Amino acid sequence: MADKMATREAYGQVLLELGEQYDNLVVMDADLSGSTKTKDFGKKYPERFYNMGIAEQDLMGAAAGLALSGKIVCASSFAMFAAGRAFEVIRNSIGYTGANVKICATHAGITVGEDGASHQTFEDLAIMRTIPGMTVLCPSDGPSAKALIRQAVAMDGPCYIRLGRSAVPNVYAEDEELTIGKGVTLREGLAVTLAATGIMVDAALKAADILAGEGIDARVIDLHTIKPLDEDIVIKAAMETGGIVTCEEHSVIGGLGSAVASVLATKCPTRMAMVGQQDTFGESGKPAELLEKYHLTADDIAAAARTIVHGR
Amino acid sequence: METYELEKIARDVRRTVLQEVHAAGSGHPGGSLSAADIMTALYFEVMNIDPQDPAKEDRDKFVLSKGHAAPVLYAVLAHRGFFPVEDCLTLRKIGSRFQGHPNMHKVPGVEMSTGSLGQGFSVAVGMALAAKTDHPDSRVYALLGDGEIQEGIIWEAAMAAAHYHLSNMTAIVDWNGLQIDGRNDDVMTVRPIDEKFKAFGWNVILCDGHDMAAVVDALKASAACKDKPTAIIASTHKGQGVSFMTDDPGWHGKAPDDEQFARAMEELGGEA
Numbered sequence: 001m002a003d004k005m006a007t008r009e010a011y012g013q014v015l016l017e018l019g020e021q022y023d024n025l026v027v028m029d030a031d032l033s034g035s036t037k038t039k040d041f042g043k044k045y046p047e048r049f050y051n052m053g054i055a056e057q058d059l060m061g062a063a064a065g066l067a068l069s070g071k072i073v074c075a076s077s078f079a080m081f082a083a084g085r086a087f088e089v090i091r092n093s094i095g096y097t098g099a100n101v102k103i104c105a106t107h108a109g110i111t112v113g114e115d116g117a118s119h120q121t122f123e124d125l126a127i128m129r130t131i132p133g134m135t136v137l138c139p140s141d142g143p144s145a146k147a148l149i150r151q152a153v154a155m156d157g158p159c160y161i162r163l164g165r166s167a168v169p170n171v172y173a174e175d176e177e178l179t180i181g182k183g184v185t186l187r188e189g190l191a192v193t194l195a196a197t198g199i200m201v202d203a204a205l206k207a208a209d210i211l212a213g214e215g216i217d218a219r220v221i222d223l224h225t226i227k228p229l230d231e232d233i234v235i236k237a238a239m240e241t242g243g244i245v246t247c248e249e250h251s252v253i254g255g256l257g258s259a260v261a262s263v264l265a266t267k268c269p270t271r272m273a274m275v276g277q278q279d280t281f282g283e284s285g286k287p288a289e290l291l292e293k294y295h296l297t298a299d300d301i302a303a304a305a306r307t308i309v310h311g312r
Numbered sequence: 313m314e315t316y317e318l319e320k321i322a323r324d325v326r327r328t329v330l331q332e333v334h335a336a337g338s339g340h341p342g343g344s345l346s347a348a349d350i351m352t353a354l355y356f357e358v359m360n361i362d363p364q365d366p367a368k369e370d371r372d373k374f375v376l377s378k379g380h381a382a383p384v385l386y387a388v389l390a391h392r393g394f395f396p397v398e399d400c401l402t403l404r405k406i407g408s409r410f411q412g413h414p415n416m417h418k419v420p421g422v423e424m425s426t427g428s429l430g431q432g433f434s435v436a437v438g439m440a441l442a443a444k445t446d447h448p449d450s451r452v453y454a455l456l457g458d459g460e461i462q463e464g465i466i467w468e469a470a471m472a473a474a475h476y477h478l479s480n481m482t483a484i485v486d487w488n489g490l491q492i493d494g495r496n497d498d499v500m501t502v503r504p505i506d507e508k509f510k511a512f513g514w515n516v517i518l519c520d521g522h523d524m525a526a527v528v529d530a531l532k533a534s535a536a537c538k539d540k541p542t543a544i545i546a547s548t549h550k551g552q553g554v555s556f557m558t559d560d561p562g563w564h565g566k567a568p569d570d571e572q573f574a575r576a577m578e579e580l581g582g583e584a
Contacts, residue, residue: 047445050441050476052468052472053468053471053472053475055465055468055471055472057430057431057434057464057465057468058434058437058465058468058469058471058472060434061430061431061433061434061435061437061438061465061469062434062435062437062438062441062469062472063438064424064431064434064435064438065424065434065435065436065437065438065439065440065441065442066438066439066441066442067438068416068423068424068435068438068439069438069439069442069443069446070442070446071442088428089428089431089434089465092425092427092428092431093424093425093428093431093434093435096415096425097416097417097424097425098417
């Protein structure tokens with residue numbers, strides 16, 4: 001078993017299994033099937049695979065048409081173009097109609113790496129979660145990506161699933177069961193909570209190790225479902241630990257940090273810090289270099305946690 | 313159905329359009345009236361549909377990609393028996409099923425929620441992809457505005473329909489020559505529409521969109537093309553049937569006042 005895998009690889013693998021399970025599952029892509037990992041599904045089930053060419057708007061419109069005709073549709077492109085370019089088609093033809101389309105968007109965030117700013121989206125979670133009825137998922141590793149995609153395909157209605165390009169360490173065991181809408185407490189602690197999503201879950205666990213060395217007992221929760229957000233786990237963590245650091249490979253505007261802040265501001269005002277992309281575009285570089293430059297590392301999370309703990 | 317019967321229904325449909333828009337105090341009469349003959353031909357002569365069973369599996373599907381022509385879609389569905397005609401006179405009122413642009417979950421017979429231009433056509437391509445494997449005898453029809461084809465997604469979808477040989481699909485372009493800001497030719501030239509669709513790999517049929525027999529023939533002929541999707545470029549007049557609305561872009565999205573409404577109804581051979 002690989003202990004490191006990109007979530008897009010997990011997507012490609014789980015599609016093959018789901019294709020067998022669901023006769024009405026179709027997969028669509030926009031000329032990126034080698035990168036989004038839908039290609040293998042296309043080889044195995046050519047009659048259920050549609051390459052729509054470099055045309056993300058039509059990808060989403062046609063996905064809606066197939067879904068409204070009884071298909072379960074997984075529609076893939078890079079997150080920048082799936083969520084960004086096709087936003088209004090998703091909003092009106094998939095969201096407003098409740099079409100059963102799973103938008104499986106890969107290459108999200110800064111870890112796209114060398115392709116640079118034009119391809120690094122930090123806005124997708126923010127815009128997707130504003131669409132009524134849209135379930136928004138951000139798995140942290142291969143096993144959780146598989147578990148969440150299986151559930152997304154089993155449920156009716158639109159889903160946005162954020163996947164990454166780079167291999168990331170496994171946080172979960174291969175057969176882990178996760179539930180959409182239910183966060184996971186990965187590490188208990190009472191001094192502060194590190195609430196993370198996506199690849200930042202692993203960084204948050206590492207940050208908790210750093211903090212433990214300083215006598216700071218940090219809780220780590222994985223909020224793999226951005227919408228509907230698990231408010232209970234957030235409020236419980238706020239009440240029990242008194243401070244929350246949100247950690248995301250996404251803009252601090254509109255993503256996990258904003259979602260958690262909305263819950264806390266209205267239901268349980270709590271000290272917060274947000275680790276995420278700070279309202280700036282990215283650039284080319286190796287993923288690890290970029291994570292460091294844009295302050296998205298375990299050290300950055302630990303530093304944010306200290307400001308909360310020592311600021312009391 | 314005989315042509316004269318279809319023409320009579322189209323007149324009734326036009327009257328209902330005006331009643332809806334007048335009652336609403338807003339809406340889109342111009343592009344509804346230009347499409348009234350096409351819509352009547354589709355729903356009363358061409359499409360395999362059942363008002364008693366709007367979701368029947370092997371039905372033909374129609375997508376109003378130019379969703380602002382909702383009044384004519386509601387009118388034709390009402391006259392076809394999907395719901396009482398008086399129901400759609402609640403158009404655009406709060407709490408009404410009859411939204412300013414169609415909502416598929418509120419009105420029986422509406423296949424797709426449209427309004428944002430270009431998207432209905434793309435969705436129709438998806439429906440045709442699904443029908444090709446699941447219901448090979450059913451067809452998908454989409455009505456496009458001429459201004460609407462300025463949207464980029466139209467040409468993405470046109471390319472895909474030809475690529476996937478969607479011969480089970482017919483697009484009708486309601487070519488009335490006008491859009492909100494004026495003539496297509498002044499705002500953004502769409503000519504030559506027929507050559508564009510041909511270049512994108514479509515079978516193209518030209519017809520007079522107000523000649524009922526010609527419209528029916530064109531729609532039926534589109535089903536005979538077995539390797540390509542068909543685009544019917546229907547020459548129409550915005551506001552057709554009401555003299556003072558005809559070919560005037562000012563009637564794209566405006567309701568008649570009481571006096572104008574009475575005159576229009578009179579011209580269409582009925583009481584207001």
